[in-house]
Every structure is written in structure tokens, then in C-alpha cells.
Amino acid sequence: MRRQVEHVPVGATVTREPGASADAADAADAVAAGIADQRRGQMLTAALDVISERGFADTRIADVAERIGISPALVIYYFKTKDQLLTEAIRHYEDAWYSEGKRRMDALPTSARRIEEFVAMNLLPDSDPELDSNWQLWLDFWVQAARNSDVAMLRRKSDERWRELIVSLVRAGQEAGEFTSIDPHPFSILISALLDGLTVQIALDDPVVDPVSAFELCMRYIADHLGFEWAPSGRAHGNAAVTHAGRPSPT
Amino acid sequence: MRRQVEHVPVGATVTREPGASADAADAADAVAAGIADQRRGQMLTAALDVISERGFADTRIADVAERIGISPALVIYYFKTKDQLLTEAIRHYEDAWYSEGKRRMDALPTSARRIEEFVAMNLLPDSDPELDSNWQLWLDFWVQAARNSDVAMLRRKSDERWRELIVSLVRAGQEAGEFTSIDPHPFSILISALLDGLTVQIALDDPVVDPVSAFELCMRYIADHLGFEWAPSGRAHGNAAVTHAGRPSPT
DNA sequence: GAATACTGACTGAATGTTCAGTCTAAAATT
DNA sequence: AATTTTAGACTGAACATTCAGTCAGTATTC
Numbered sequence: 001m002r003r004q005v006e007h008v009p010v011g012a013t014v015t016r017e018p019g020a021s022a023d024a025a026d027a028a029d030a031v032a033a034g035i036a037d038q039r040r041g042q043m044l045t046a047a048l049d050v051i052s053e054r055g056f057a058d059t060r061i062a063d064v065a066e067r068i069g070i071s072p073a074l075v076i077y078y079f080k081t082k083d084q085l086l087t088e089a090i091r092h093y094e095d096a097w098y099s100e101g102k103r104r105m106d107a108l109p110t111s112a113r114r115i116e117e118f119v120a121m122n123l124l125p126d127s128d129p130e131l132d133s134n135w136q137l138w139l140d141f142w143v144q145a146a147r148n149s150d151v152a153m154l155r156r157k158s159d160e161r162w163r164e165l166i167v168s169l170v171r172a173g174q175e176a177g178e179f180t181s182i183d184p185h186p187f188s189i190l191i192s193a194l195l196d197g198l199t200v201q202i203a204l205d206d207p208v209v210d211p212v213s214a215f216e217l218c219m220r221y222i223a224d225h226l227g228f229e230w231a232p233s234g235r236a237h238g239n240a241a242v243t244h245a246g247r248p249s250p251t
Numbered sequence: 252m253r254r255q256v257e258h259v260p261v262g263a264t265v266t267r268e269p270g271a272s273a274d275a276a277d278a279a280d281a282v283a284a285g286i287a288d289q290r291r292g293q294m295l296t297a298a299l300d301v302i303s304e305r306g307f308a309d310t311r312i313a314d315v316a317e318r319i320g321i322s323p324a325l326v327i328y329y330f331k332t333k334d335q336l337l338t339e340a341i342r343h344y345e346d347a348w349y350s351e352g353k354r355r356m357d358a359l360p361t362s363a364r365r366i367e368e369f370v371a372m373n374l375l376p377d378s379d380p381e382l383d384s385n386w387q388l389w390l391d392f393w394v395q396a397a398r399n400s401d402v403a404m405l406r407r408k409s410d411e412r413w414r415e416l417i418v419s420l421v422r423a424g425q426e427a428g429e430f431t432s433i434d435p436h437p438f439s440i441l442i443s444a445l446l447d448g449l450t451v452q453i454a455l456d457d458p459v460v461d462p463v464s465a466f467e468l469c470m471r472y473i474a475d476h477l478g479f480e481w482a483p484s485g486r487a488h489g490n491a492a493v494t495h496a497g498r499p500s501p502t
Numbered sequence: 503g504a505a506t507a508c509t510g511a512c513t514g515a516a517t518g519t520t521c522a523g524t525c526t527a528a529a530a531t532t
Numbered sequence: 533a534a535t536t537t538t539a540g541a542c543t544g545a546a547c548a549t550t551c552a553g554t555c556a557g558t559a560t561t562c
Contacts, residue, residue: 287506287507290507321508321509322508322509324508324509324510325507328507
């Protein structure tokens with residue numbers, strides 16, 4: 001996470017540079033994003049960078065301002081308070097992560113492959129720097145969720161979405177004859193807990209749980225319980241296999 | 252965690268009150284603890300209280316001072332810096348938790364029961380207020396471990412101890428014919444990850460994962476994989492079944 | 503009477519937030 | 533077409549607060 005943003009001098013119009021729009025589809029919202037929206041996005045990602053570097057608690061608005069090359073006052077101009085900035089940054093990340101996750105999974109043919117992608121997104125480093133599983137980030141988010149009811153709701157909702165997705169995935173796989181018929185509900189709970197736990201271990205650089213082995217451990221468990229064949233295969237890491245749909249990412 | 256500590260007026264001698272020592276065994280270290288050590292302990296537990304209430308990042312030395320009824324300066328007098336206080340508080344908690352855990356498990360007859368106690372200690376509320384699984388506390392600790400190498404080492408060591416304990420427990424159970432013969436290593440990793448994950452869910456008040464159901468989910472998994480009989484039984488919560496060895500707790 | 507425990511008053515640095523005002527580009531007016 | 537107006541983006545400098553840590557000195561204990 002070292003997204004250097006070029007200094008944008010005071011009056012420099014970053015607004016419409018119609019050259020960069022390759023596909024007309026989302027060129028609309030790329031352009032429609034006025035300078036204000038761009039700045040917001042800029043600040044949010046900068047905030048995430050700082051959080052992942054210094055930790056949530058030690059993130060100062062001066063840091064995120066400096067990273068973009070603006071004055072701290074401007075940050076407050078956009079987000080009324082520091083708290084709001086950081087809270088929205090979390091929301092931003094969580095949303096981006098979810099929608100990207102769904103996108104990738106939709107692009108895969110079998111339920112087994114989809115589940116694998118899901119696990120990979122949780123445990124393996126990602127090629128997309130915007131989403132790159134910054135595991136420590138999750139720890140910080142959880143701590144926030146523990147005291148900030150807004151963040152708490154956000155996380156509950158997010159968790160629920162993911163679990164439902166697992167459930168429907170398992171169901172689909174069962175109907176397609178890929179999976180054993182087990183109750184998907186407790187399974188989804190166990191999986192999400194297991195993933196969180198492994199995230200903790202990875203984030204804390206556990207000597208016996210690196211990303212790859214965690215991934216394999218988890219996949220082995222899943223394959224065992226859903227009754228399909230699975231072997232470590234090539235994917236090792238860098239799950240960009242399905243990525244590059246042509247756009248930079250939904251900022 | 253709402254351990255109200257009575258205000259100790261300035262010169263009040265808390266030092267030796269030989270009345271309270273029932274068993275001569277550890278009366279020694281109870282008395283040997285001079286006023287200084289008592290104060291230290293007092294501050295450490297007070298710090299833990301504050302951390303669990305306000306969160307690690309928002310814990311001020313004034314808070315812990317106020318809780319004991321002393322001046323903030325005294326806290327610095329004992330611990331050179333705030334950071335030291337908090338770091339030692341973590342160590343204190345982790346140590347107390349571990350030794351109490353081992354004590355309880357040693358008091359149990361079968362490996363199955365021991366494992367159950369282990370899981371309970373992780374997931375169920377505890378009768379001992381000193382150890383009461385303050386799940387949020389763990390989240391805060393993890394976040395600290397992510398940036399503070401001292402805490403990181405502490406947590407690694409602690410994790411290793413626990414995993415080894417699981418391994419030896421499984422081995423013992425296997426030799427006693429209680430358990431199936433599976434490889435205890437990946438098992439211990441999976442269990443510890445699962446427990447951490449469930450801790451996250453519980454700490455964040457997940458709508459579908461309360462302590463009891465998490466406990467049962469986990470136990471069911473373990474019983475399945477180690478091949479022993481297990482049913483929800485009575486213990487529901489409040490795992491003080493083995494507690495009350497006669498002393499207040501190892502402060 | 504010397505060491506230890508302890509405090510109140512203070513300071514200095516860090517940092518979130520405010521505010522008055524500048525600059526720019528587009529809209530409105532002439 | 534030349535102008536004035538308006539609104540939004542942006543900043544520097546000050547403000548206000550919070551808090552860890554210092555210090556000089558007082559009480560307490562042995």
C-alpha cells in the first residue's frame with residue numbers, strides 16, 4: 001500500500017480529461033465525478049493507506065492531507081470530522097471489497113472455483129492494490145466496530161452478506177451435484193469464523209500460519225466437507241486470474 | 252469488567268493484613284508482595300478495566316489513576332511510560348489467563364473434558380472477573396501486536412504454548428484411546444484459528460454467533476474430528492466448575 | 503533520618519478544528 | 533464581447549484542548 005498520488009496544485013483542473021475514457025460505459029460516472037468527488041475518493045484511499053501504515057489510532061488528518069499534497073483544513077472541509085473521514089474510509093473499503101468479490105465470483109464457472117476465489121480473497125495477497133488484503137486493516141476495523149455502532153452495523157451487514165453468499169453458493173453447488181448435501185448454515189458460520197481466525201494469524205505474522213498454508217488448510221477443510229476434489233494447484237497466490245475487466249477499480 | 256476498587260487514601264497501609272491468608276502455601280507471596288507490588292498489581296488490573304471499557308487507544312493514564320484513587324503522577328512513578336503500563340497490562344492478563352487455564356485443565360480427568368474446558372475458557376463468559384473473557388480485549392491486543400514487536404512476541408509465544416497444549420492433549424487422548432488418530436498439528440492450528448475467529452464474532456456481538464452457540468459449534472467440530480461423544484450438557488456457561496481453589500486469583 | 507510512596511501544579515508538544523480570506527472557473531449581466 | 537457576480541475549492545494561521553510526563557516538595561514508614 002504505497003499509492004503515491006501526484007501533487008495537485010491549487011487551481012489545477014483535474015476535472016475533465018476526456019482522453020482516458022476507453023469504454024463509454026462507465027465513462028459517464030468517471031466524468032460525472034466532479035472535482036469534489038475525485039477529492040473525496042482521493043482522501044478515502046489516502047486514509048486507508050495511512051491507516052494500514054500507522055494503524056487506525058495513530059492516523060492523523062495531517063498524514064492523509066500530506067499524502068495528497070493538500071492542507072489539513074481541506075480534509076475537514078470535505079469530511080466534517082476526522083472520525084467521519086475514517087469511518088467512511090472503512091465503508092469505502094468494505095464496499096469495494098464486496099463488490100469486487102462478487103464480480104470475480106460471478107466470472108467463475110463452478111461453485112467450487114467460486115468458493116476457492118472467495119477463500120483466496122480472504123487469505124491470499126491480491127494483485128489489485130486497492131483491495132490488497134491488508135490483513136491488519138481488518139483488525140483495526142474490528143476494533144472500531146467494537147466501539148462505534150456505525151462501524152458495527154456496517155460489519156454486521158457485511159458479514160451477513162458474505163455468509164448468505166456462501167450459503168447460496170453451497171446450495172448451488174449441491175443442486176449442481178458438485179457438493180455433498182450438508183446444512184449450509186452452520187457451515188457458513190464456521191467458514192466465516194475460520195477465515196477471520198486465519199486472518200488474525202496472518203495479520204500477526206504467525207510463524208506457522210502464512211497466507212499460502214492458511215489458504216490450503218482452509219480449502220482442504222472445505223473440500224473435505226463439501227465433498228469435492230481439491231489440490232493446491234497452481235494459483236499459489238496473486239489471484240488476479242479473473243481480474244482486469246478493463247477498468248482501474250471502483251473508486 | 253467493573254471492578255470497583257475502593258479508594259485507598261494516601262497513606263493507608265494495604266501492606267500486611269495477615270488475616271486473609273487461609274492456606275499457608277501461597278500466603279508467602281501474598282504477604283511478600285510489598286505495598287509496591289500491590290500497587291503495581293492494582294494499576295495493571297485497573298488498566299485492563301479501562302482498556303476494556305474505553306478501548307486501548309483511548310485509555311489515559313488519568314483514567315487508571317482515577318479508578319484507584321491516586322494521582323496520575325504515581326502511575327508514571329511505577330511505570331516509566333504509559334506504553335509500558337499498557338504493555339505490561341497485556342502481559343499480565345495473558346499470563347494470568349494461561350496459568351489459570353492450565354490449572355483448570357490439570358484438575359480435570361479426561362482429555363475430552365480438558366479440551367472442553369479449553370474451548371469454554373475461550374468462548375464462554377467466566378465466573379472469575381479477573382479472567383472474564385473480555386473478548387474485545389483480545390481484539391485490542393491483536394491490534395497492538397500488529398505494531399508493537401514486544402506485544403507481537405508475547406502473543407506468538409502465547410499462541411505457541413496453547414497450540415502445543417492442544418497437541419499434547421490430543422496425543423494424550425489418543426494414547427488413552429479416547430480420540431481418533433489424526434495428525435494433531437494441523438488440528439491444533441485449525442482449532443486455534445477457529446477460536447480466534449469465533450472470538451471476533453462474539454466480541455462484535457454477531458447476531459448469529461453468541462457465546463453459547465459458538466461453544467457448541469466448536470465442540471461439535473472437535474468431537475466429530477477427534478471421534479468422541481459430546482452433547483451440549485449442562486455447563487451452558489459460567490465454567491467455574493473447576494474454579495475456587497481457595498484463592499482470589501494470581502494477581 | 504533516610505528511603506520510599508505519593509501529590510499538585512505545571513509544561514510542552516501534538517493535533518483536531520475554526521476562520522477569514524484567496525483564487526479560479528463558470529454564470530449572469532451589461 | 534467585456535464585465536461583474538457567484539459559488540466552490542482551497543489555504544495559512546491561529547485556537548483550543550487534551551494529555552503524557554516533569555518536578556519540587558510533602559507525607560509515611562522503617
